[in-house]
Amino acid sequence: MTWIAPDVRRVNPPYIADERIRLDSWLDFHRATLLHKCTGLTGEQLAKRPVASSQLSLLGLVRHMAANERIWFRIRFARASIGDLYESPEHPEGGEFALADPAVAETDFGTYMEEVAQARMVVQDRSLDETFGDESVTVDLRWLYAHMIGEYARHNGHADLIRELVDGTAGL
Template structure:
């Protein structure tokens, strides 16, 4: 049986909430939006580039966001000694380039697991807690949330176009 990405119940972004709930709510909404754009597609479809000459794929976006979640929340903010997902110094774009439709289910599950791990790392931490980024800048957890919302929002625009090209499905 061919695996297809499962349908999920996309959470609504909050319309009135405190700062922490607002940031978490918008991040969850955008995370769910990417997974919604993948729902119902097979690994082969997820790995198919939709808009030549670009090689961008939905599976590449899933892998990239798992990588970015881990880097910002777990490695940089929390200082966890966990390996980067997919990418290495020798293959810095492996999240986008090293695609295998047969691994799509595992890649999808890796994003969901990484989201849970990142939420656990940030759950009881203060938004004002700082860390030093690789470029020497001092950033705080609030910055990570805003950056991740921006990262997902930008890539969800790509996901909209990719999904429409694959099967004509559009949506918010």
Template sequence: MVDTRIPPPYIADERTMLDKWLDWHRETLAVKCAGLSEEQLRERSAPPSSMSLLGLVRHMAHVERVWFRIVLIGEDIPRLYKAPDDSDADFNRVDEASTEEAFTTWREEIAHARRISAGLSLDAIGHAQHRGRECSHRWILVHMIEEYARHNGHADLLRERIDGAVGT
């Protein structure tokens, strides 16, 4: 695995710290997926879980879209990879999914999120509620760091089971 991540600074203002940690975790998922074939990216290597690295990429594209575009700025756009009969279609429906499309969509959603985030104060309040509660931009950034960190732990295990690769 080639690791091109830039470590977050030890000392920085709050905004820089949050942005750099989120970018670190975004790139950690990319590192975990690097160098694998389409079949390996689809592999559900830790049964009985339906998770795969491709499913994680699809899920994180969905999460980026929901939190930054739908919740934070109130865009009226569809959610990604949802199916009426499968709320976890992002994870479950990877057998025929395009890896190129998934990675392109994920990177595009990250780019959207960065542009949105750059233009807002950390104290900005989202336009849509989550579970009946308002969310600040700051809360969303912290949540995204947590979301990536949790799923990067899954990615560590999946990758190790696929080809034995380990590392941070």
């Protein structure tokens, strides 16, 4: 049986909320939007690169954002001693796009969901004023939320276009 990306329910962020609820809600909305753009597609469709000059695919975007969730929340913010996802000798900057394989799309979605769950746990009960960084730059958790919301928003725009090119579906 062929695996199909499941439907994902998006919850609109509240119009009035405190800062933490607003940031969590917008980040979760964008996380769900990326998965929603994949709803109903097979691994083959998810891995399709509809623009010949680009390595972008919906599956690559899911893998890329799983890697970003891990890098930013777990490795940089929480200082966890874990490796990056999707590293390979041929792709030292990460193979999330180049190595997207339709045969393991379900596993990649599971990895994404696990990284999101881990990111949520890492920030739970942590102050938005908590800082992290290195000798060249220090940022706070509030900055990290804004960065990730922007990263998702940009890639969700890519996902809109890719989805339309893969199967003609627009406006999901």
